Amino acid sequence: MTGVMVLPFTYALAPLPDNAPMQSIILAQIAQTLEFSALTSFFGLLLAQRIGFGAPILKGITGGEKQKGYLNSILGSSVIWGILGGVLVVLLASCSGICPLN
Known part of the structure; x- marks a missing residue:
């Protein structure tokens, strides 16, 4: 969700040309954000226990604990x-x- 919310700020930093297909750019930006988030979440959760970090809320949700x-x-x-x-x-x-x- 944050990736979509930051789009106006991103376009203020780097304006697009007038003939740029805005729908395609927005879809590509959303896809890129989802892919990056999924990869970093996967590797972050994978490596967290090895270095002593955890995700107690996520572990509680998946384990049925409060x-x-x-x-x-x-x-x-x-x-x-x-x-x-x-x-x-x-x-x-x-x-x-x-x-x-x-």
Whole structure:
């Protein structure tokens, strides 16, 4: 979903020629994002246990266990870091003159 949401920002950074087939470009961008996400997720989950990381929420979902306590413990910090990251992107984009909010 994030790959689709970042498309307007991507096109603001690198405008397309006037005769570019927008539908084909959007479909190719979505396909590329899905492929990259699938590959990185697969290898990330494969290698996570070897280096001591885990995916307790995913493991709980696939194993039928309840992970509500763990999810609640990280939810607040995840929301805060997500908001701070979004604000940082907008600030950096506005400093460089490519922010769509200007």
